[in-house]
Amino acid sequence: MALRMRKNQSPPHPYPCPLTECMRIIGGAWTPNILWNLRGGPRRFSELKSDIPNVSSKVLTTRLRELETKHVLIREVKPTSPPSVEYSLSEFGEELIPAIEAIAAVGHKIKRSRKNNHTPALD
Amino acid sequence: MALRMRKNQSPPHPYPCPLTECMRIIGGAWTPNILWNLRGGPRRFSELKSDIPNVSSKVLTTRLRELETKHVLIREVKPTSPPSVEYSLSEFGEELIPAIEAIAAVGHKIKRSRKNNHTPALD
DNA sequence: CGGGATCCTTTTTGATACTG
DNA sequence: CAGTATCAAAAAGGATCCCG
Numbered sequence: 001m002a003l004r005m006r007k008n009q010s011p012p013h014p015y016p017c018p019l020t021e022c023m024r025i026i027g028g029a030w031t032p033n034i035l036w037n038l039r040g041g042p043r044r045f046s047e048l049k050s051d052i053p054n055v056s057s058k059v060l061t062t063r064l065r066e067l068e069t070k071h072v073l074i075r076e077v078k079p080t081s082p083p084s085v086e087y088s089l090s091e092f093g094e095e096l097i098p099a100i101e102a103i104a105a106v107g108h109k110i111k112r113s114r115k116n117n118h119t120p121a122l123d
Numbered sequence: 124m125a126l127r128m129r130k131n132q133s134p135p136h137p138y139p140c141p142l143t144e145c146m147r148i149i150g151g152a153w154t155p156n157i158l159w160n161l162r163g164g165p166r167r168f169s170e171l172k173s174d175i176p177n178v179s180s181k182v183l184t185t186r187l188r189e190l191e192t193k194h195v196l197i198r199e200v201k202p203t204s205p206p207s208v209e210y211s212l213s214e215f216g217e218e219l220i221p222a223i224e225a226i227a228a229v230g231h232k233i234k235r236s237r238k239n240n241h242t243p244a245l246d
Numbered sequence: 247c248g249g250g251a252t253c254c255t256t257t258t259t260g261a262t263a264c265t266g
Numbered sequence: 267c268a269g270t271a272t273c274a275a276a277a278a279g280g281a282t283c284c285c286g
Contacts, residue, residue: 017159017227017230018228018231018234019155019156019159019227020155021229021233021234022230027150028258028259029259032143032146033140044267044268045267045269056259056260057270058259058270062258080267081267083267084268085269096229098225099222099229100142101225102225103222104140104142104145106221107140110144110145111141111144168249169247179280180248180249181251181279181282183249184248184250185278185279203247206248206286208247208248
């Protein structure tokens, strides 16, 4: 009787499968996009900002900070004037790319079937 | 001057890259899990519920309905008593599996490096 | 068994304005 | 350029009870 499960108040992120780990990284809004745009090499803040048309500075910053914390990407401040900051994928970040591309591949399939009017009716 | 971009009030889901399409499908909490557990064949509601330990009925239902609407999976009511409902991947749903598996693969890598204490510090 | 209906809390996102 | 601060809105998620 000593250890008793609390039924309610489940732990923050309950599920224990191999999917969660990755989803917690790429799950945020715009995150896949950031990774996508870094796949070709380093990008600066303002480049990313225009790569990703509707993202706000705030959200972009937030996402970048998260990814940095998680060691997915590397932030390098170049001592130029005006200041510029370059973001690039870490080695670990590179390992996410196959997943990102698999996701993009699905996106392409969807777009194609929409055109051909096989319309998997996504909306 | 006829067509003028509204700068504010961005559309519901702004970003226009091939990633969005798929992320809108698999992005919900537990959604990857559901897909993951359906990859081996049809599952019933209660099976999924116990496949995915901490999910609530409500959320599970919500996700399943969404996926059904998006034609990712098929819901079949079996006229048994007590009633049972079987969910399975549609043909389109099967096309998501590679992405799901790529995501899971990343999850495995992460877990492995945690064990070996390469710790990519994900928390 | 397989949910639906409510209600409520947390988390996330965004708009806007400002700064070194 | 590369952010920060603040505020507000909205989704998303969860708890609980109920039902055929």
